[in-house]
Amino acid sequence: MSYFEIDGELRPLIKSGKYDAVFKGFKTVRMFNGRAEKLELLFDIITHGKYFGINIPRYYNVKIKGKAQTEGCFKAPQSGNFLREYANLFGLPQRLDRIPMSKYKNKIFECSVKTVKTGYNQAKIHKQLQYSVIEELIKVKNL
Numbered sequence: 001m002s003y004f005e006i007d008g009e010l011r012p013l014i015k016s017g018k019y020d021a022v023f024k025g026f027k028t029v030r031m032f033n034g035r036a037e038k039l040e041l042l043f044d045i046i047t048h049g050k051y052f053g054i055n056i057p058r059y060y061n062v063k064i065k066g067k068a069q070t071e072g073c074f075k076a077p078q079s080g081n082f083l084r085e086y087a088n089l090f091g092l093p094q095r096l097d098r099i100p101m102s103k104y105k106n107k108i109f110e111c112s113v114k115t116v117k118t119g120y121n122q123a124k125i126h127k128q129l130q131y132s133v134i135e136e137l138i139k140v141k142n143l
Contacts, residue, residue: 011131012054014113019047020141021111021134023104024055028064028072032120037064039074039082043134046108056113058134060085071101085137108141 021043029038041058045051060082065073076083076099086092090103114135118124 010129012056013115013130014045014051014054014056014132016114016132018110018112018138019045019051021045021047021056021109023107023109025070026101026104027070028062028068028074030064030068036120037062037068037074039076041104041134043109043111056132056134058111058137089137089140110138110141112136112138 024042024044026039026041029040030036031038039060039062041060043056043058045054045056060076061080062074062076062082065075076086086099086103089109093099112135113132115130115132116125117130
């Protein structure tokens with residue numbers, strides 16, 4: 001008998017809304033058969049309740065320098081969401097050629113989470129395969 005299995009685990013799906021989350025790390029990734037270079041920030045939801053502890057990503061368009069990897073090097077476009085969000089959260093340092101990712105460590109972020117309902121080609125994703133991502137990091141919260 002022929003069969004198939006899903007490659008990897010299904011991505012988490014949580015109710016859209018605002019949550020508190022902590023930064024767990026980042027990696028550079030090439031998505032959609034290498035056509036899109038992305039920065040993936042990983043967070044854990046810490047808002048008490050049903051979704052506590054769920055790992056959820058935030059994606060940004062970037063230019064990857066070298067290999068796509070955990071803590072990989074990248075360039076952020078001046079008009080891109082990553083640099084704008086970084087500036088809103090932390091401000092920009094004097095030196096713009098080595099902006100530290102360490103600013104994300106040991107902080108709580110208020111974030112807006114959305115459900116992804118269409119694929120990169122705008123085709124609808126079946127309800128059972130929809131998943132959640134962070135849409136925006138709104139602000140850094142005090143510990």
